[in-house]
């Protein structure tokens with residue numbers, strides 16, 4: 001199968017688009033001018049039920065919908081398009097809207113980019129003691145774009161907001177200076193859009209440097225769901241699997257952090273073949289996804305997905321909450337609802353599936369799990385817990401917020417018992433006082 005991608009410029013060529021009304025195509029155009037849009041023929045032909053596209057989770061995962069923009073923003077762009085406005089005029093309006101959508105949430109730019117001997121390493125994020133994120137320059141795009149993605153500014157050419165980095169020497173030097181780091185996570189975009197040769201040019205030096213602290217090389221990718229042929233028929237698919245083998249033979253672990261948002265993505269022959277090949281290379285596969293309205297906000301879906309993953313040899317890892325950026329108003333669900341979905345699904349699977357943690361918010365201070373709803377005497381509370389923190393000392397300690405069934409993010413929550421701040425807030429502020 002040849003691989004084709006479709007974007008704003010050619011999506012009308014997709015054969016199945018004949019089933020979609022003109023009005024909805026126009027909506028795609030309006031929203032696609034602000035938020036990035038890309039899909040491909042594997043997704044279109046194998047994952048979407050076009051007779052039911054209005055309620056189709058994978059359609060919603062790739063194709064922009066009207067509700068993803070606030071009405072005033074939608075109308076601004078719609079008017080410009082209808083009046084035949086100049087490209088530059090539309091672009092200016094789109095950029096203004098983008099800046100209102102919290103393009104870099106949770107301190108990613110100000111708080112996570114480290115320095116080495118006084119130089120900012122813009123392609124690295126080091127937030128949690130043991131795990132460093134690396135953004136290889138050539139991996140800052142994806143095989144298709146998820147509509148909910150919090151990395152969306154990287155795909156729309158907002159240059160100054162982009163992370164990426166070429167040199168692996170700096171990365172290795174940084175790893176040497178930080179012996180607490182055990183894991184490096186290649187991320188993007190999707191690092192597996194890179195040719196195997198390019199990926200090798202980063203991974204081989206890491207293996208040659210023989211760093212005793214480095215134990216796990218993780219690759220965060222949606223390629224299994226959106227382009228399983230990357231591991232199969234692609235000209236360098238076999239080389240990729242050999243590279244995984246090489247890592248695993250060098251006494252390090254290669255872990256694929258696979259993004260799966262719906263059990264449908266696990267059902268094709270191609271994805272199942274690719275999973276088998278990756279496992280045969282000795283690599284681990286772990287899975288993660290946010291819980292998203294209009295896509296997977298249903299316990300049945302998660303139960304089915306975790307069971308299917310475990311059947312295929314994948315280890316369920318994280319359930320996230322949709323982040324406070326982009327179209328969060330469209331995809332976000334109340335924290336209480338997310339917890340109910342998690343609890344209902346988690347309680348119906350065997351212990352083998354219960355490696356999953358969540359539902360978790362990736363906030364500036366750390367990853368915060370909603371542990372549950374609880375009562376103290378007659379007061380209804382939301383119980384929370386860090387599972388990752390800028391200060392490792394925060395991890396594991398239960399804390400409480402006032403019950404709020406509308407809250408969709410940490411900022412909507414108030415500390416319980418009339419307290420002014422959550423227990424970590426003073427220390428969090430002090431971390432960034434210079």
Ligand SMILES: *Cc1c(COP(=O)(O)O)cnc(C)c1O
Nearest residue numbers: 125127128131132133362367388
């Ligand atoms: C989730 C995350 C990690 C990885 O954390 P683990 O608990 O090791 O999986 C690392 N850095 C950032 C910024 C993250 O959000």
Ligand code: SF4
Nearest residue numbers: 142145146149189222
């Ligand atoms: S694959 Fe990951 S990085 Fe790429 S669009 Fe989807 S969520 Fe974003």
